[in-house]
Amino acid sequence: MEIRAGKVIFSSSGGTAEKNSVSCKISLPTAWIKALGFDKDDREAELHFDGHTISICKKQTADSYIALHKQSGHTLKKYSFYDNNELCTVIYADHTDKTVFAENFTDDLVKTAFGKKQFPTWDDFCAFIEERCVPAGRSGLREYLECIGLDEYEPFKIIMKTKGKMAEDSQWIDVEEL
Numbered sequence: 001m002e003i004r005a006g007k008v009i010f011s012s013s014g015g016t017a018e019k020n021s022v023s024c025k026i027s028l029p030t031a032w033i034k035a036l037g038f039d040k041d042d043r044e045a046e047l048h049f050d051g052h053t054i055s056i057c058k059k060q061t062a063d064s065y066i067a068l069h070k071q072s073g074h075t076l077k078k079y080s081f082y083d084n085n086e087l088c089t090v091i092y093a094d095h096t097d098k099t100v101f102a103e104n105f106t107d108d109l110v111k112t113a114f115g116k117k118q119f120p121t122w123d124d125f126c127a128f129i130e131e132r133c134v135p136a137g138r139s140g141l142r143e144y145l146e147c148i149g150l151d152e153y154e155p156f157k158i159i160m161k162t163k164g165k166m167a168e169d170s171q172w173i174d175v176e177e178l
Contacts, residue, residue, distance in 0.1 A: 004029065028056075046119075062092060065101040066178060069094045076178040079129075079159075081113045084170045089113040091125060092178070098122040111171075130155045132164030132173060 006026055013021035037058050038045070044059035069076050074096035081089040088111040092101045102120050104112045113128050114120045120128075130136075133155045134144055145153065148161045164173035 002032075060101060062090070062101060062103055065092055069097070069099075070178065072096075078176040078178055079113075080174040080176070081164075082172050082174070083111045086111070088171075091120075091128075093122075093125055100125045126155070129159055129164075132166065132171075133158045133162070 006028075009025045009027070010022050011025070013023045017023075036056070042058075046057050046059050048055045048057070066076065069092075074094045077093050077095060079091040079093060080087060081091065083106075086106065088104065088106045088108075090103045090105070091113055094100070100120055100122060102114055102118075106112060109115050114124055117124060134141065136153050138144070141153065145151065148158070150157055150161065159173055160175055163175075164171070
């Protein structure tokens with residue numbers, strides 16, 4: 001790993017930023033940027049921050065996510081989330097390493113699986129799946145589960161049986177093993 005010293009550049013923010021707002025930039029060696037595959041026409045990046053370290057990589061696409069996780073031999077599923085017949089969000093979920101990649105196909109945040117959240121976590125995904133199921137504390141749950149052919153409350157299995165359809169809306173989920 002190559003290491004270099006650098007400085008953070010602080011400058012006044014312009015445009016519609018709040019008064020006294022500051023922007024921060026760091027200059028990176030061109031060779032590093034080229035090695036990551038960036039150029040003037042392809043500049044989309046993802047920044048990751050864990051509280052101590054910032055990492056930069058090319059913005060992941062659905063195809064790159066699928067290829068990487070299939071190559072690793074992981075269990076990968078595609079969850080297509082619809083409102084009536086309108087495809088709103090596609091979620092690629094790796095059930096082995098518990099990661100997800102989501103793509104929205106509508107600008108209406110109410111219809112998307114994760115609202116304005118661009119990079120959902122596995123926990124966000126599990127919460128979304130559970131929201132599309134009958135509540136775990138519902139009275140008569142045992143009878144409901146028997147009716148759909150399940151022995152216990154498992155949200156992922158419930159979604160496979162019900163397609164995440166709820167009485168109060170027109171949204172549903174199509175699940176496909178990749």
